[in-house]
Amino acid sequence: MKQLGRLLPLSALLLLLAGCGEVNLSALDPQGPVAEMQLSLIKLSLYIMIIVIVVVFVIFAIALIRFREKPGDTHIPKQVEGSKTLEIIWTTIPVILLLILAIPNVMDTFTLANVEADENSITVNVTAHQFWWEFEYPDHDIVAGQDMYIPTNTKILVNLEASDVMHSFWVPALAGKQDNVPGITNEMWLEASHPGVYKGKCTELCGEGHWLMDFRVISVERDVFDKWATNMIGPEQEPASQLAETGREVFQASCIGCHAVGGVGGNPASGGPDLTNFGEREVIAGFLEFNEENLEKWLRYPAETKPGNKMPPFNHLNEDDMKALIEYMKGLKVLD
Ligand code: HEC
Ligand SMILES: [Cu+2]
Known part of the structure; x- marks a missing residue:
């Protein structure tokens, strides 16, 4: 009973974790064909395992009860050695179960490994940096930071790279995780069935700021995506006010020198994210809620806000310059 009491909070925690579907950081809430395929494989293996466990335990329980030593038992039960029938049964059943598992697994593995382009598909080169994400669209000649825009119902061919150490790209609602390894390009594909925002995370311990290395995949209708891609090229819009x-x-x-806006500036070797559409972010640096207070905090104390990141502090900026800078940054938009 005591153990059961201890297990209860654990089960409550598990239920809570399962509820993560709301923010779409859950593989149990698939939003595209890749994640759906993967979930159905998980379910298939789970159901087969449940059947095996139940059958084995039922037989085990029957054996325990029926053949237990009863009061007054004197004779030793009949000793049996070898049974061809039983051997055949318990070889055939696992073979059948393994075939049921193997056939869809092999078929889906080939589908998932098929990173061939089709007439609609779009390529995105994803480079992981300590501790942020860069999305290059070679067909469109643009680079974006932190938010990966994709058109809905389109096969997205993803090439994974890393500039420093190993990272891992995971958008649970859209596809299983795959590593970003320096010097190697790993390929995968994903697709979103509806417009929406799907949270992603780095899942390879990559340094101090690893736990905050979040990003978003934003799925939008094709015309919105086209507008986004065209305007990302630049030039940037004129600032809307004197302050901006x-x-x-x-x-x-x-x-x-570190951040490009509208195709100007930046530094591929040691810079930061492209900020052309920064005013359209919902979070700053992948995790901070987007508001003026947090933006100022980020600009003045980046190291305290996201440990280990490579953005220098700008605490020396005076109040007026800071205010103006924030006004300008809020106005950096491409979808307006
Ligand atoms: C030495 C290069 C460097 C300079 C100079 C620099 N930054 Fe950064 N910045 C970075 C890096 C690197 C990151 C990514 C940090 C991370 O998330 O790990 C970053 C991140 C950011 C972010 C978050 C971006 C996002 O997509 O959410 C903002 C906003 C930002 N910088 C604004 C500025 C502003 C404004 C200035 C000038 C006052 C500035 N930066 C100067 C390197 C730099
Ligand atoms: Cu990482």
Whole structure:
């Protein structure tokens, strides 16, 4: 009973974790054909395992009860050695079960490994950095940071790379995880069946900031995607106010060497995410809620906010410059 009491909080925790489907960080809530295929394989193996466990335990329990030593038992039961029939039965059943498992597994493995382009597909080269994500669209000649925009119902061919250490790309609602390894390109594909925002995470311990290395896959209708891709090329829109214009000057002086906006600036070797559409982010640096207070916190104290990241602190900026910079950054949009 005591053990049961201990197990209860654990089961409550498991139920809570299963509820993660709400933020789409769950493989049990698939939103595209790849994740659906993978979930159905998980289910198939689970059901077969459940059947095996139940049958074995029932036979075990019958044996325990029927053949237990009863009071007054004196004779030793009949000793049996070898049974051809039984041997055949318990060889055939597992072979059949393994075939039921193997056939869909092998078929789906081939489907999942098929990274051939079709007439609609789009390629995205995903480079993982400590501790942020870069999405390059070679067919469109654009680079995006942190948010991976994809058109709905389109096969997305993903090439995984890493600039420093090993990382791992995981968007549970869309596909199983795969590693980003420096010097190697791993390929996979994914597809989203509906418009939506699907959370992703780095799942390979990659340093101090690993636990905050989150990103989003944003699935939008094809026309929205086309607009996004066209406007990401640049040039950036004119700042909407005098304040934003001043902010742009601060940005040009302090930030453009690491962060590209509208195809200008940035540094492929040691820079940060492309900020062309930064004003459309829902989170800053992958995890902080997007608001002015958090943006200022990020700009002044990046190291305290996301440990180990490579953005230098800008705590020396005066109040006016900071205000202007934030106004400018909020206005960086491509879908308006
Ligand atoms: C030495 C290069 C460097 C400079 C200079 C720099 N940054 Fe960064 N910045 C980075 C890196 C690297 C990251 C990614 C940090 C992470 O998440 O690991 C980053 C992240 C960011 C982010 C979060 C981006 C996102 O997609 O959510 C913002 C916003 C940002 N920087 C703004 C600025 C501004 C504004 C300036 C100028 C005042 C600036 N940065 C100067 C390197 C730099
Ligand atoms: Cu990582």
